[in-house]
Amino acid sequence: MELLKTPSFPIENITPDVKKLAYAIKNTMYHNKGVGLAAVQIGTNINLIVIDPEPEKKNCTIMINPKIIWKSDTSNVDKEGCLSCPGILCHIPRANKIDIEYTDLDGEKIYKNNCTPWESRIILHEISHTNGELIIDYLGLLQQRLYFDKLRKIVKKTKRIAKK
Ligand SMILES: [Zn+2]
Numbered sequence: 229m230e231l232l233k234t235p236s237f238p239i240e241n242i243t244p245d246v247k248k249l250a251y252a253i254k255n256t257m258y259h260n261k262g263v264g265l266a267a268v269q270i271g272t273n274i275n276l277i278v279i280d281p282e283p284e285k286k287n288c289t290i291m292i293n294p295k296i297i298w299k300s301d302t303s304n305v306d307k308e309g310c311l312s313c314p315g316i317l318c319h320i321p322r323a324n325k326i327d328i329e330y331t332d333l334d335g336e337k338i339y340k341n342n343c344t345p346w347e348s349r350i351i352l353h354e355i356s357h358t359n360g361e362l363i364i365d366y367l368g369l370l371q372q373r374l375y376f377d378k379l380r381k382i383v384k385k386t387k388r389i390a391k392k
Contacts, residue, residue, distance in 0.1 A: 325345065328340050
């Protein structure tokens with residue numbers, strides 16, 4: 229949990245290691261049936277995220293140092309889950325539309341505008357990870373405590389199953 233609360237470092241050079249990590253993140257995301265994953269979620273806090281709003285089409289986008297350039301004034305609230313926060317969905321308000329800028333794996337600067345609300349939600353969720361924020365930060369203190377109790381029970385149960 230500690231690393232997940234730490235902001236990610238910007239990537240200055242796209243080394244072979246960065247590329248290897250990007251593919252590992254992509255595979256982990258598909259393996260867990262996610263629509264997005266940030267490097268920090270697999271233990272490396274460099275600023276890299278992978279998203280795929282339509283995972284059945286397997287057409288993901290790898291974004292290095294993604295930055296929000298513009299956010300719409302209008303927002304919507306929807307339930308969000310996270311591979312790093314198992315067993316919980318949180319109601320999170322997100323901007324309806326965003327414009328972003330990022331670098332791709334070839335080092336090219338990409339400007340992406342008119343993201344759909346679904347894309348925007350995924351990208352904003354992943355960018356939150358690079359800022360050390362989690363969906364459970366949106367819960368009240370009591371709800372957070374209840375969640376951590378539940379999480380401990382899940383972990384205990386998993387350990388019991390693993391022992392069998
Ligand atoms: Zn997440």
